[in-house]
Amino acid sequence: MIDAVLTFTISLDPAAFMALLIVSALLCLISLPVGFYFIRHGRIMQDTPTSKIRSASQGFVELEGQARSIDDKPLTAPGTRTDCVWYDFKAEEYQNKGWFDTGNRKDKWTTVSADRSPFSFYIDDGTGVCAIDPDVATVKAKFTKVWTQGNYRYTESRIDEREKIYCLGQFETNQGPSRHKVIKESTRVALNQLKKDRKELLRKFDTNGDGEIDLDEWNIARSAARVQAEKEVDDDYEPTQHHVLVKPFNRKNPYIVSCFGEDELTSRYRLYSVGSFVTFLTTGVYSIIMIIIRWGI
Template identity: 35%
Template structure:
């Protein structure tokens, strides 16, 4: 039902870059000034080089990062593949079509008096979802991620165009980003400190403390009764620590703090690498063509 072009934040920037390149070529074609040609072609070369570097960085990250398993992945930058699953609870539902999904981006545009499309509404889901590779489950936080998806639907009604991009339940997922495992036992437990903290908490409610441990009913907690209170606190802390030790690990994939690629897609690693590789070749070819044309334009008497 949903199929079409891919979308990501990089794709949006890339389309803008390509648009600037076309505008520069159009300006150069209309100018009769050698200086104008030189400026346009020099800018074209610079933009092409930046676009090539961006695509190359993404391809290198995809091809150079080995695929890990959720259950055994090292902490830090990691690449995972698996199947997309929704979290339990309220589902993420795409607007317009009301389709249950893992993630959506929704764009509404209207045609203005110049017959150009103008954005009037945009929304994007922020809820997390699960990548399951059979060895374990990893929670993916899509905040800040580049989403590349094959699911796209565009509808046009009168002067309104609506576009919906989706990651669907059960999609095969490729993800690369910062992998972290959070355990119930996130640090070294200190039973003595926890007992002190618990007793201090109990002391904040003297009436409740007296009901539990004032065995002789004299209205005060004597030394013997306080010893019983400490023993009760030790038992409660021990139960809590046992529960923490038994808690399952939670694996998370999120945006790296160092700015490295954070990408989630329902395309395979091979298709993503080929996609960015082709853009590398395109922008590199455009860069060398522009650089090769500069000396010719600079030459005295070059036709315009």
């Protein structure tokens, strides 16, 4: 096989030889950092403990749970018309571009439309829910369907409702308003409503009957509105917490939403890293051989 490769390389014309050398060198340069990329991310997955949403600390976390649509309103995948929480759809057209000089056809598939869902959805681990922003995440869906119809080929990937998912990302909690702020806002709304309904305002708080609301009467109205607001807000009121998973602030940390579990994902990354290093070695050696053949260095 080595002899065949050498014979093929020597037989190339100068232009084809240089093109092949450039491609081989680029693959060599690219495959090494790619290999380390997969090793680093695989180790991050293994070293990051799984957190529970209810007790997760702010920062980079690993979550496992079920995918859920927000407000129980699932999306509809464009191709299969199936309910889901996320989809990635692509339509391609088959185009005949003629023939190469070698006699091979120039046929190819050209993308004519693509639609990837940017909408958030929840991960539910039984202790709470966390909204996921998939727009800039690396999404790995288990379900992928490819089909053709006439001159068109369609590819659809999706995450279904209640499908088990594994996530890595930046965990943030947005705290809802405090009891004091809720009471203050309720008081403000009640007073604005009174201002709009002058007859009701005068009926309740025009104590001297002059048809006007003076400062003392307005203070009474404000106190009454606040007392009513305090009654409507429980003493044990706790602010609502909204958890979100977003792209990590540290660029070295991955942002992954996957239907494959941690073990399967790390195994894949390990294989990808091995493949990258093998590519680095083979293309590196081949590039050196080509240089020796061409320039005798």
